[in-house]
Amino acid sequence: MNKFDRRSSSADIQTLPDDLAEELSRLPSEVISVDDAPSIAPPVPLSQDEVRTIVISLMLTMFLAALDQTIVATALPTIGRQFQDVSNLSWVITAYLLASTAVAPVFGTLSDIYGRRAMIIISLSLFVAGSVLCAIAPSMPMLILARGLQGLGGGGIMPVVQTVISDVVSPRERGQYQAYFSSVWMVGGILGPVIGGVFAEHLHWSMIFWINLPLTAAALALLLPKMKKIPVFHRKRKVDWLGGVLLMASAVVFMLVLTWGGTRYPWLSPTVLAMVGGAVALAVSFVWHARRADEPFLPLPLLGGSVVPFGLMAGGCALGAITGLTVQLPLYYESVYHLSASEAGLALIPLAAVSTIGAAVAGRTMARAKHYKRVAIVGTSWAALCGLGLTLATLPLWGLLTLMAAFALGLGTTFPVCVVSVQNSVARPQVGTITGALNFFRSLMSSFTVAAFAAILLIALGADIPLGEHHAAGSVAIPADDMRHAFRYVFGAATALMTTAALCLISMEERPLAGPSAKQPVEMAE
Template identity: 45%
Template sequence: MSPTAPTSSQSTPEPPPPFDRAAVRPVIAGLMLAMFLSALEQTIVAPALAAIGRSLNDVENLSWVVTAYLLSATVATPLFGKLSDIYGRRAMMLIAVAIFLLGSLACALAPTMGVLVAARALQGFGGGGILPLAQTVIADILTPRERPIFQSYSSVMFMTASILGPLAGGFLTDYLHWSFIFWIMLPLGAVALAMTDRALKLIPRNDRPHKLDVTGAALMVVAAVLLLLALSWGGVRYRWGSFEIVALLASSAILWVAFARRISNAPEPFIPPSLLRDPLVALMMAAGFFSIGTIIGLSIVVPLYLELVLGFSASGGGIALIAYVVGTTLGSLAAGQLIARVPRYKRVPLTALPLSIAMFLLLAWQPAGWSLGGIGLVFVINGLGVGTMYPFTTVVTQNAIEPHLFGIATGTLNFFRQLGGAIIVAVFVAIVLGGFEGAEGARLLEMLAAHGGRGLERGANAAHFAPLFRWVFVSAALFLAIAMVAVILVEERPMRGPVTRVKPAE
């Protein structure tokens, strides 16, 4: 076997080289703006979908406007992480932002649905590279003890995008044209490109002269795309036992086996086997898969729950969802501060996750009959608990590895988070659609996606839908319990470095 870089506690990774603290804030500001653009594009499109379908005269393929972006962004995360370990963070961040802007321009000019879907895939490929690269740069310039505070700031960007995105998307679509949701990205992206270019010239370089394992990367990308397609179409477009879904799953499984063999035998594998063999890293991948995956899954099914069981209007449901986003953001920020300051940092998620599990069990026990204020409070408490896993999984993973592996490790962690979201969404949707016959459930989801629930008799069938969502919440509690077990089992390696003295920008 060829020697591999150690990641275990017997060989503590070297801390990052000293970095001028005066330069931290401009670097972080540039990264936050780039991350904001990526997050905003995931939320600004939804209010424009109906107008896009009418304008391009193609409602049947409308879901691909969202799906193409998510598929492309998911497979891009480990690829950009690996490339940044080889060619440097600045070069890959500039390429990611440039691809995102090129995709935005193509989306704005798209004359047909097919062109728009292809442009969204290009946009998603660039956007998918921004988050792991930003997290990796933070790891390059700060010690593990300093990172949680700054890593948690990304949650603020996502909260802001989650709130402003739908508002901006609706306003631009109603008063201008749906294409402006993409045009607006160009000036914002140009500013982000200039800021990151200037700021990232200051960061240290941990890249090494390696070759990209193109075969391994291709195997992983194709295997992931086939799996994600099966999870997106299963139970909605095709039955789970249909030839199309079985063929996609079988082909993906074969390619995953080939990928595993490739990283075991390649001279310079795409993902170093030592990374996945480290129990700490493997447990953090599992914790991110189930915890962050649950958050992603709930973002899809909770709007259905709010309308079908509680009978809320779109605006009422939006307020409840904002409460959940605020909760996860506050949980992430609080966890960042605590992890940076307490030596027994595992206690942060181990104290918080039971709150989320308890809230899910409460909703499972009583899924119906909640007021807007009551369900909003439940969602805030729920978010406070699970939000701690955002900085925890990132920082603990980066604390265990060598600086020249930061990119691929962070990209792989984000890949498993997104993959967990796709699989958990499929589980939740399968539970909800299990209460329908034939294609009735798929038509319901299409109606909700296209019309925001208009035309449904809100809350009239709560007695029918409530038992379905009871099992959704039981499943969510189970997934978080698995994530909690992973946190319990992980080794609590000391965080290196002092608590940061850099104050956040005013």
């Protein structure tokens, strides 16, 4: 017998055990089609034209959210006369702010679960539905409820738009695009009162809501065809609805405290103290639940580390400073420099406009510099020095506006650095969650700063004056020297906020940004 016969002999053939052979016989033998299986090839990168189209549509979407935060203000007297209800006019603005602040983290988290396309459609749909109901509202209560619905959609626009930008633009290039969106936000905020006043005076106040329909349709027509090509980073999982409700409820109660405290109710009244206790209890309940949930709505470890807490605090301080000054400065201009209401509004333009220049400078620096956070450290330190000058010096109007513009230039460098650094520090499937948390914290910080600046003025003046409202009549009775002295404390508080922002940026870890190297010119979507 040769060696080949020996190897093929039946004695050397090994058979499978009977139980294993029986199990294998039950396996399906048909061929499974893989035609519908997802491609394993890498996605085709977006062209520059496609990125440009997406950015333009997102800028239009952002313009809607910015416009509706201010467009109603100048139409309020007309609305109050039509409904013969002036006492509840403030709720037309408050309802929108409460709803938009509360849902910011919700839309951010849900975009990480269900995708950006679904959330941008839902947010814009809620926004449009609220706009239509506002336009046809038959009474003040219905208008307030409709504004709340509109705020639910408007509050989702900001975090989802910033998250989509993170999906299509690399972190190194992203700062430049964030500067674009800062400019759009500024333009929308400035044009809002002008457009609202024109519509209310020459057309009908409902036009301030009807105008949202064609703008939303244009944004969706540009955006939706390109959304299918945007890289997918979301991960479907179980939604922690209880955690989301607790977070939203605590935010709403806290915002009501800041809105009513010192105006409708004294700060130490039983009502305000009870609301503070309720907000704290809801916040503690949220933390307790988040620590025990398998997949919490907002993972608490996400808010830790060497980047996120410092980025959140620095961005919150900067936005709080500019928001607080924007609300209170008209009273200062009218009392000290005897400007009219419209002139006081124009005097705010340097603060708003120059901050976008600072954001643009920071964005371009991030695209080229290795140590990108230095521009924000220098900017916030410069803003703190300018704030110190505003606190100590007595200036003519042109000097004050010049120093205010310098303050805004440094302050604006904070925003792109903080947003990009925070997004760059988390995993891709968590970018929406952290972006929603960033907008949520900044909104709370802005509301807190407005209330704090008003309280500082009240304490310094020792009088009950209508701060932050239509105060032209009240400002006449306030002596210029007293107002100038009181505002030194407001400018001092703004200086403290910018100093805190600078310290946070110094402490924040500077992680490398992915994207084109500094030697490669970055082509931007003009």
